[in-house]
Amino acid sequence: MSSDPWGRVDETGTVYVRTADGEKVVGSWQAGSPEEALAYFERKYEGLVVEIGLLEKRVRTTDLSAKDAQAAIDHLREQVDAHHAVGDLEALRGRLDKLVATVEARREERKQQRARQSDEARKAKEDLVTEAEQLAQSDQWRAAGERLRALVDTWKGLPRLDRKSDDELWHRFSHARSAFSKRRKAHFAQLDAQREEARRTKERLVAEAxxxxxxxxxxxxxxxxxxxxxxxxxxxxxxxxxxxxxWNRFRGAQDVFFAARSSVFAERDAEQSENLKLKEELAEEAEKLLPITDLKASRAAFRSINERWEAIGHVPRDARPKVEGRMHAVERAIQEAEEAEWRRTNPEARARAEGLTGQLQAAVDKLRAQIEQARAQGNNARADKLEKELEGRQALLDQALKGLQEFGG
Structure with a gap:
């Protein structure tokens, strides 16, 4: 009989393995010595150790699914439970139990990861839907259209959600794109109609031009x-x-008209420039009458000048005020000389002027007396008020005295 710490072979060739629950029959060996029997079943055990080690590595280092990992564990557990190997089978069961716990933890981790990914995908798709619904109201047709196409590509790259949620979000997303396309189509249809109306209007304008x-x-x-x-x-x-x-036809028609007008106006401008030269010479002749010393002769000379003036045609508009102003200045000087002559020879006007001057002089004298009295009484406010009134009366008096001088007195 042969034995080791984990198994033995009895005299009949039966091989046993020691477990926590007692010895278990491993098998029967008749082909050789007991030592060879134990060595054979020990190699069976080492084979299980290797397989379990490989499975542990695969679970730890690869993305082996929990389902496939559990199937491999169950297969190895069946071999361990069949007791067809000699060795520490409890240690192997412990490693398999530990591996089950690892796979379960991995399963839960992946479940949570999938839940997180699902939440992230849901959030991403909800954000896409929200942006698409905002873009559906945009009038930036090119930019919004390009962005919506980019959102579709982004959507395709996201994982699917549960069918109900995914369908609901896609329906909203698709509806937003359709709404934008419908608005864009209506906008450009309206724009086409407006441009057609503009074409008809501009054709009418071109015809008239x-x-x-x-x-x-x-x-x-x-x-x-x-x-x-x-x-x-x-x-x-x-x-x-x-x-x-x-536009070329419209602009061309205008150019024809304005070119013809410019040609005519150029001829007119040349004629008016010559007229201006003649009128400036007459204005200079009239100015030589100033100052007026012989009213009768000046009046006759100015009448002659004015008749020649009227016979001359138009002058350039921008030069007209200046040259006409020179003639008007001479005309006013003659009129003022006539008025002065009339006042000088009009006794009634002289009498009126003298009477007015006397009245104003009396008023001025009276105001001066009142001012002196107010100052003497210390009523400076009244005195200041009266002095302002005196200024006005004095100005009128000065003017009246000047007018009286025109009568020679």
């Missing part, structure tokens, strides 16, 4: 062209393939 291009009614036609330009701008843009052609 071309009809006016040979007009010689310069002022009203130029004004109408300005109105047509305002209508053109208000009409908006036509389709791109029509806009440039219509």
């Amino acid at each position: 071309e009809a006016l291009s040979d007009s010689t009614d310069w002022g009203p036609t130029a004004a109408r062209y300005r109105e047509l330009m305002a209508e053109w701008k208000a009409a908006g843009r036509a389709q791109r393939e029509h806009e440039d052609d219509l």
Whole structure:
């Protein structure tokens, strides 16, 4: 009989293994010595040790699924429980039990990981839906459209949720994209309609502009062209393939008219420049009458100058005020000389002037007396008020005295 710490072979060739529950029959060995029998079944044990070691490594270092790991553990446990090996089978069972616990922990960890990934995917898809619903209201057609296409690609890269949740979120996402596409289509349809209306309007404006291009009614036609330009701008843009052609025709018609007008105005300007030169010479001749010493001769000379002035045509508009102002200055000087002469020779006016002067002088004297009295009484406020009144009366008196001097006295 042969034995070792974990097993023995009896005289009949039966091989036993020692366990916590007593000896268990491993098998029968008739082919050789008891030592060879034990060695054979010990090798069986070492084989189980190796297999368990490999499974432990796979569980620890690979992504072996919990289901496959448990199946491998169960298979090894069946071999250990069959007692077809000699060795510390309880130690192997302990390692298998520990491996079960590891697989269960891994299973729970992966379950939690999947739950986290699901939550993250749900949150990501909810964020995509929210952004898509916001973009559905955007009028930035190009940018929003590109962003929505990018969101679809992002969605495709996310893991699926449970069918109900995934379908609900996709329905909202798809509805937002459809709503945006519908609004964009309606917008561009409206834009096309507006551009077609603009094309018809601009064709009408072009027809009128071309009809006016040979007009010689310069002022009203130029004004109408300005109105047509305002209508053109208000009409908006036509389709791109029509806009440039219509504008070139419209602008070309205007150019024809304004070029003709400029040619005519250039001739007119040359004529008016010559007229200005003549009128400046007459203004200079009139200014030589100043100052007025002989009223009768000056009046006759100015009448002659003015008749020649009226016979000359228009001058440039920007030069008109200055040259006409020079003539008016001479005319006013003659009128003032006439008025002075009339006042000097009019006894009634002289009498009125003398009477007014006397009244104002009396009023001034009276105010001065009142001011002196108020100062003497210490009533400075009244005195200041009276002095202001005195200033006004004194000014009137000075003016009246000046007028009286014009009568020679």
